[in-house]
Amino acid sequence: MPEFSSTVRVRYAETDKMGVAYHANYLVWFEVARCNLLRSLGSTYRDLEERGVMLPVIEARCAYRAPARYDDELEIRTSGALLSPARVEFTYAVRRRADGAALAEGRTEHAVVDQRGRPRRLPEDIQGVLA
Amino acid sequence: MPEFSSTVRVRYAETDKMGVAYHANYLVWFEVARCNLLRSLGSTYRDLEERGVMLPVIEARCAYRAPARYDDELEIRTSGALLSPARVEFTYAVRRRADGAALAEGRTEHAVVDQRGRPRRLPEDIQGVLA
């Protein structure tokens, strides 16, 4: 189960009036992280889509431990796993780089579909790296 | 356990290149829905914050059944429940108004804290309506 570490820096646009990062942005950062993971494995999500493979999110969850603040550099550790030839899962752990504080953990589950939204199998090469 | 129905219309900004609503936006719509629920109960989240009560999300999840598309009118049914005097939960069900299709279900859990982030009890009047 390959793992990969990505970095994002909290944008002003991503904060809210509580002075911290708005919770929905973690799902966006998860997307950044899993795309970086795929890239590190020799594929890109853009390539996948061009080959007719989409990975829509069918379930997402996130537990928030401590707030991220504006300009914080966050490390997102991600790993992916094949649940079936047509179902993939990614898990995420978010830390603040400056002090190592654990900020959040999450998980997304994805269907594998073609451009018309019909179930299909993940290509063998991607199955290989996620297995 | 009071329930309330809100409507949002999918904005162009909320779609992605798959042609459907991007999944993180459901968490934003959940926020709109629970704030409308509070308003319907005679309080507003803005008032709550001005009284020194914040309800940061400590856990969020969403299961996606079918895609929402640009310009779709969505109905979000929400209900809230008191888990403890310092812990609240809301659940959500999202349907497309046009055909009644069930699009997603979700849940958020919230701590009750003061402006400095310290745990506190929910005011009695709000406890009353959520119990």
Added chain:
Amino acid sequence: MPEFSSTVRVRYAETDKMGVAYHANYLVWFEVARCNLLRSLGSTYRDLEERGVMLPVIEARCAYRAPARYDDELEIRTSGALLSPARVEFTYAVRRRADGAALAEGRTEHAVVDQRGRPRRLPEDIQGVLA
């Protein structure tokens, strides 16, 4: 030159750590407003796209007079004008409903293109209502 008035309520997600609505969201609200304008004229932007007409933004500007705050109800007055058969402009004025305060004014200019991004003329019926 038809005019139309839309209402949006500032979402928590749209605020930033300054405690006010983040400036980029005005462009999103402008989009909501011009789509409502088209709808009021008997067409929808979704229909337009299904007829192979896209209106990508080629220029946008906004002047900010006073901040919008969380939960504020905003009125956005919009009007559209045909600059040429292949060029459209919309202008916007944003007020806070509660006190009528002028918050912002803006303008967007749009090309008229087909699904492949090639210039095309706006359909006659839409030209008619915007002229």
Added chain:
Amino acid sequence: MPEFSSTVRVRYAETDKMGVAYHANYLVWFEVARCNLLRSLGSTYRDLEERGVMLPVIEARCAYRAPARYDDELEIRTSGALLSPARVEFTYAVRRRADGAALAEGRTEHAVVDQRGRPRRLPEDIQGVLA
């Protein structure tokens, strides 16, 4: 007039159903770029705010030349200039790294205010680097 080059990669969340980056995101990227510029000059916008200096956007504009697509790496060249001791401007040029295509140009103008929104002068050290 110092200049600085930042890189952002277009996120899936930032695309829309036209298959390209949604136009409002350029304002967000501009914010990333000017904060990086300040950082390169030895200050950070977070520090500025902690010193009681806010730079709210009072005018923003962007001209869009060609669409950015998902996963594109974008270079944003930014420079800042002092219009007065209490007024700052930044300009931006966005290019796609892969082919150097010019995608957009923009400008933001900012007031200098304290935490209560009252006009104030920019600190001397920041004036120095922007002059």
